[in-house]
Amino acid sequence: MSLISHFEKKEDVLLVRLVGELDHHEAETLKDDWQNQLQDEAIKHVVVNLERLSFMDSSGLGVFLGRYKQVKTNDGEMVICSINNSVKRLFELSGLFKLINTEENESEALSRLGVAS
Amino acid sequence: MNNHMKVEMSAKSENESFARIVVASFISQLDPTVDELTEIKTVVSEAVTNAIIHGYEDQDHGVVELECNIDDHEVSLKIIDYGKGIFDIDEAVEPMYTSKPELERSGMGFTIMENFMDDFEVVSAKGQGTTVILRKNFNYNERHVLR
Numbered sequence: 001m002s003l004i005s006h007f008e009k010k011e012d013v014l015l016v017r018l019v020g021e022l023d024h025h026e027a028e029t030l031k032d033d034w035q036n037q038l039q040d041e042a043i044k045h046v047v048v049n050l051e052r053l054s055f056m057d058s059s060g061l062g063v064f065l066g067r068y069k070q071v072k073t074n075d076g077e078m079v080i081c082s083i084n085n086s087v088k089r090l091f092e093l094s095g096l097f098k099l100i101n102t103e104e105n106e107s108e109a110l111s112r113l114g115v116a117s
Numbered sequence: 118m119n120n121h122m123k124v125e126m127s128a129k130s131e132n133e134s135f136a137r138i139v140v141a142s143f144i145s146q147l148d149p150t151v152d153e154l155t156e157i158k159t160v161v162s163e164a165v166t167n168a169i170i171h172g173y174e175d176q177d178h179g180v181v182e183l184e185c186n187i188d189d190h191e192v193s194l195k196i197i198d199y200g201k202g203i204f205d206i207d208e209a210v211e212p213m214y215t216s217k218p219e220l221e222r223s224g225m226g227f228t229i230m231e232n233f234m235d236d237f238e239v240v241s242a243k244g245q246g247t248t249v250i251l252r253k254n255f256n257y258n259e260r261h262v263l264r
Contacts, residue, residue, distance in 0.1 A: 002134075023137075024166040025130035031221065055137070055155070057162040061223035086155040093232055094213075094225045 005030055007037045010115045012044040015106070021055040027063050034067055044076040047109045051082035060087075061094050068100055077101065081109040120146065120187040128169045128179040128198065136165045136183055143185050144192055147255045156233040157192070157253070163226040164196035164249045171216065172200025172247055190255050199246035206239050 003026035006017040014037055022030065037043070046067060050056075064080070071078045081103040083091065091097050103109040110116070122143050126132040137158040144157060165181055173179040184195040203209045209216070210231070215224035230237050234251045241247040 021134060023130075023133045023162050024170065025133050027221075055158060055162075057159050057166065058223045058225040058229055059166060061225055062221040065223060066221040086152070086159070089232075090159075090225070090229065093228060094223055 002026060003030060005033060007033070009037075009040070009043065010110065012042060013047055013110065013113050013115050014038065014040075014043045014045070015047045015049065015110070017049045017052070019052040022053060022060040022063070023055070023057050024059040027059040031063050031066065034063070035070070038067070038070055044071075044074055045113045046071050046076065046078045047106065047113065048078070048080045049082050049106050049109070050080060050084065050087060051106075053084070053087065056087050056090065058090065058094075061090060061096060064096065064100065077113060079103055079109040079112055081106055118146070118187055118189060121185070123182065123184045125180050125182050127177075128173045128181050128200075129177060130166075130169055130175075132181070133162055133165050133169070136181070137161050139183065140185055140194065144187065144255075147187065147190070147192070149255060153253075153255060157194075160230045160233050160251055161194065161196070163229050164194075164251070167226055167249070168196060168198035168200065168247065170220070170222070171203070172198035174201065192253050192255060194249075194251040196249045196251075197246065198248075202243045202245055203239065203241040203247055204243060206241060210239065 003020040003022050008015040068078050079101045082105055124139055140161045141154055141158050168181045182197040186193045208214055210227040212228040213224040215222040234253045236252040238250040
């Protein structure tokens with residue numbers, strides 16, 4: 001199973017929905033696509049929905065950390081939502097929770113950034 | 118229960134998911150929990166990715182060998198490459214250390230292996246390759262007694 005990434009723009013928020021498995025093989029394409037989306041100057045914040053992400057390893061942490069830094073340089077915020085237990089463990093181990101805000105679900109993540117869903 | 122398997126694959130990133138699935142299928146005979154399966158898949162992914170990115174520097178050549186042993190309730194995994202080897206193992210296993218910061222690697226691979234498994238060992242020689250050995254006890258017998 002590979003990774004499918006959906007991008008959607010809602011006001012100044014880029015909503016990223018990931019479906020499938022995120023490993024090193026998939027990380028490169030995701031990074032390129034995501035960076036392209038962030039070129040849009042109207043975008044300030046990012047919401048990442050992991051509800052349908054069935055597998056992730058440390059390659060995913062690298063991609064999230066990279067985009068976090070990118071969003072941060074524009075004074076934006078990154079919110080990750082619908083994190084399953086195994087991904088949660090990776091976030092805890094890496095200390096990513098200290099940097100990136102999390103919410104239970106997509107609508108809470110969007111409303112945190114001022115977008116009504 | 119005693120069982121063994123060994124596969125060899127090209128050091129291509131496409132094979133990362135293949136390696137995970139192979140090991141997950143093989144250990145299904147231990148009737149693992151969902152968490153145990155995820156842990157095993159994650160560490161296999163980390164070790165095989167390391168072999169491809171670091172051992173062979175993503176050059177699309179070389180082979181990765183993957184071995185799995187089931188000895189009663191203990192699973193041991195061996196991930197072997199014949200790439201450039203790790204020059205400083207202590208440094209490599211440090212959390213957040215990466216030799217390739219330009220690739221957006223998190224440097225968490227070995228930390229994850231250490232955390233998800235009971236025991237891990239790295240054997241490496243410059244120019245000859247790296248072998249990662251991972252072990253974990255599955256509570257197979259306990260669960261079967263409880264049923």
